[in-house]
Amino acid sequence: MFAKNLAVSLLLGAFMAGGASTQALAQVKIGVVSSSTGPIALVGIPQKNSVPLLPTSVAGQTIQYIPLDDGSDPTATVSAFKKLITEDKVDAIIGPSGSPNAMGVIQFVAEAGVPMLAPVGTAAVVLPMTEQKKWVFKTTQNDDLIAAALIDHMAKTGIKTVGFIGTADPYGDNWLKVFGEGAAKRNIKLVGSERFQRQDTSLTAQGLKILSAAPDAVLIAAPGSSSVLPQITLYDQGYRGKIYQTHGAALPDFLKLGGKKVEGTILAASLMLVLDQVSDSHPSKKAATDYVAAYEKLNGSKPATFGANVFDAGLLLERAIPVALKGGEPGSPAFRSALRDALEQVKELPATQGVYNLTAADHSGFDERGRELITVSGGKWALVK
Amino acid sequence: MTMAKLSNTARILLALVPVLAALPLVLPTYQITLANNIGIFSLATLGLILLTGVGGMTSFGQAAFVGIGAYTTAYFAVGVDLPPVLAWLGGSPWSGLLVGLALTLAVAALLGALTLRLSGHYLPLGTIAWGLSLSYLFGNLEFLGGHTGLSGMPALSLFGIALDRAEGLFYLIWAVLLVAVLVTLNLLDSREGRAIRALRGGQRMSESMGVNSFRAKMTAFLVAAAFASVAGWLYAYTQRFVSPAPFSLQAGIDFMFMALIGGVGHVWGAVIGATAVTVLKQGLQDWLPHLLGRTGNFESIVFGLLIVALMQWAPGGIAGWLAGRLGSHRRRNAPAVPAAADPLPRRTLPKPGELVLEVQRVTRKFGGLTANNNISFTVKAGEILGVIGPNGAGKSTLFNQLSRVDTPTSGEIRFRGHAINGLTARDMAGAGLSRTFQHVKLLPTMTVLENVAIGAHRRGTKGVVAAALRLDRDEEARLLAEARRQLIRVGLGDLLHVEAGSLALGQQRILEIARALCSDPCLLLLDEPAAGLRHLEKQALATLLETLRDEGMAILLVEHDMDFVMGLVDRVFVMEFGQRIAEGLPETIQTNPAVLEAYLGGVE
């Protein structure tokens, strides 16, 4: 009876393989892995929604995108990557959504020699650079770049002590580390660090703990709308010091959920939030404006920055593929290797998040043009002048 | 050896091994990756089958044990932050496996001691509680990489063979899984295995037969944890990266899904369930976008609906459904019982006439109700004492106190000269008291022979390891031979290998007597053994009891059938409303006015 069952499952497997290979023949194949279900769906869904906006042809080559969902599960991410690599024979992969998910697949893309463009937060996917991480490119600003802008602002406005509230996840972990290191260099003291789960219904205790340390300012590091509750809690508890947010809060819902209680927040993020205020000479303005408009047309709402990170990966590929075509036919190891080399050579590429200048040592490649200091004023985002 | 002589397991394995061996040669790498995941999930689920399906203990914490195994493996394999004391362990896959196992078993023993005493719905909630605690702990420990996880594991290499590709790992994973299946099947077909199988619905019975239920629970729990830990070891080397998410409560729930979908009552259900869930999840992601015309997030919805549908149509899971369709025309494989096995050693029985049981002024109150009031009597070796009385007279309460299922409010019970206060039901079985139950307590899906062999539990000593490695065969043969001897003696010798649940009620009562005899008792407590028996069967039973008496057995008999009692017993003890109303020889009791009054309400 088991043998029969096994035979059935083998047939199913074979059918699945057949189903995958009958898809339209494209010349360049790009896999996209996002977490559009599960706990980090808030990151993965805007990413998945951005896939239809990616360039569909470059230098006469059509590009086919194969989107997969890993359900926020690192094991499923590995399976999805292996499927894309061995079944679909993709030339590059954009994804995954989560930092642990990305850490888990680095060795497999390196072994297969497939470039991976990871729209994840943690710098650990590209730093310190190793033989394996050569295949990984990161399409978000490194946290330390954003943190530097915030710390700079703190130092300038005379803030000496800071409390930290972050999510109990990789995002919070990384921010605590990066911010702690950066702040110490500028003689800013971290006087308390509290953590919470995204779904927590009350942050009263964390707020009280921070309040009792009486810091000059509080930094909240949480992705998406979970960044709102800590700030509202602090406001309700009477805290009136400066509140800093990370680029995790850079989404329309932050203003909607926070209302007047988030007035005056300082955060550093890409220019996407303040497109109408940056000067037209900003190299990223056009790309960002086009992307936001196209996304809104397709999905009926403004995108969170997570989606833009995937879109930027498409722009990077658009720049690199024509170069890589000289190195080999799409679908061949030579092409993938050339694609990797070409990505590493991308210079001065204006994208939605900032300007990419990739080098062999820096696979993230943002500079100060990849962040703007933004505040909330009158219920709207405003550039800090 | 012909096919007919092989067990089902051996047949399945013989069919499976060449198929499995050929898979990596024909399937693409991605399918092998899936097969590896299936193997690892099957191993963890196998533990759940043993724990939940066989032992009746619902656990959602299995994923946490996989996590302990995986994290330990990764910690030692990466080997960078090892404290100096442990540095010599770094880098070797064996240290990850062994330390992981040791750590998992230690944690499991602690958690088991705390939660396995929980009953009913407390247990699953308890496992949810510590499952959550452990998975949150993984994310909070700095040296385990926090929420981001531990990366940079080298590929596995065993005995100089590098297992860095999915194909190599496939052979390792499935070899380990098949060994684990074999070990599980061996274990279940043994003395300890019967104790575990009796946990689900037969704990009071097996305790009275001398089985330590808690020990059996702990055994199942530790074996399940060990499987999980090894699964974690394999997982860590397959992924070469560990993070908290795969060991969360969600994953624990997924293992339970696999067990239930595969069929929680069947060992192969683990493999079937893990395969079904993995293939289904992949398949849904491939097919749903084609079916629904858009890429959505429908996979989890459809997955959940399919589980509900399966549970509504086939609550026994896929394996249960298959067994139901195939099982009706396929006989159980009968284990060979060598008749020539050395008989088990017997205890020294008391001499005929020696006092075996003394009950002195025993009173048992439940709140305001006095179920037994100041009861005193004795039973000697080689004597049958009949206890009679109308329904509600307190006979079963009395029996429960004698077998230490219940404790007297006051008074004393002495067995072979020793007070039994403070002893457990298990101790009484060991001391030579054995019983049957008014409401038959047997394990309906086990064979008659296996049911009876539970009675001989204390006469064997071989443990789990011996059972798993089949080092217990000699003793097992002696136990089964004893069970068969007793079954032949009570007249069920033709029914050794049928399921106990398929017997007629009268036969089930006789089975209970054989089971009681299997423990080599010197005092038998029989609770209405003749109920439901036909006339000829009653005669046979009477003959048997007389033989036992003549061999020196002391027998205490509760029975409603007056003809049966009066023709058989040496003395009669009559109770009504918890009181003794008469005691004496059968002939005098039959004419005792108080007894007539009690039984017939004075109407003659």
Added chain:
Amino acid sequence: MNLQIVMLLGQDGLTNGAIYALLALSILLVFTVTRILLIPQGEFVSFAALTMAAMQGGTPVRLGWLLLALALGGVVMDLYAAYRPGGRRRFAARALVMPVYAAVLAAATTLLPLDGIGAAAQAALTVALIVPLGLTLYRVFYQPIAGAHSLVLLIVSIAVHVVLVGVGLLMFGPEGARTEPFSDSGLQLGSVMLNSQTLWVVAVSLLLIVALYLFFGKSLYGKALRAAAVNRLGAELVGISPELAGKASFALAALIGSLSGILIAPITTIYFDSGFIISLKGFVGAIIGGLASYPLAALGALFIGQAESFSTFWASSYKEVIVFTLILPVLLWRSVSHKGAEDEE
């Protein structure tokens, strides 16, 4: 830690504990009547909060369509039950009431502008959507297996939860939402400012607990519901079929869940998947109450609220570890003192 902090933490624990208590009571209610551990109880809470928020935010309210789909599923199952071989071949027209109700509500919530109708009307509409949801859930998912083994019931409960979370993600999206507070005022009590929403939560919880007590302890219908759990035949004799009892208990649980959702939506951010962890704590409360005692369950839930609040203050990263480890000895104590009630299954 000074007195003021203790007071504030206590107030926080009380607010959360009151919500957990409500959930514990509805879980207990469903369990005593049907033997089902209602894992999806949390989804009533999150769906209510998110539906209310969608109305206020002017985004489409899609819950009516889910209700309609379930109601139609129920009708199909009724038809199948009636006309399969051996069925009663009778199909009452009142079985169509639910789909019609659902269709009207779905159309109304889709077509009418809901952001301006006021919080009370929005809350009423939310309740009107969630309560029948509970009823249809029972019909479609649980009624066919009402007599099954408790492990099967548990797995189906978890599967229904998985389905609802998936549907929730589709209906409400991945981001969290919150609603307008009922009022902005507060109550000054010594040095501590009592949030008005906290008072609402505590007051409504108390009210519901008393109402439940009266319903089950005093009213004939409540007594009959309880009896249905113990003696199906007896309950049927007085006109309460197990199906009716099941549906009624699910509807009540959905009512309590939706009220809880409406109560906490203004004080926290609720996500499509927030329900599970909230109801898990309700479960802990119910289990501490031995799955039998309403007052003990409520006390247990309050205990969890306090434990959570204070352990978060003490070490916020280890909150879940501490809370769930603390439960173990409590469970052990309850299990030992409660021995025999569920001895042999």
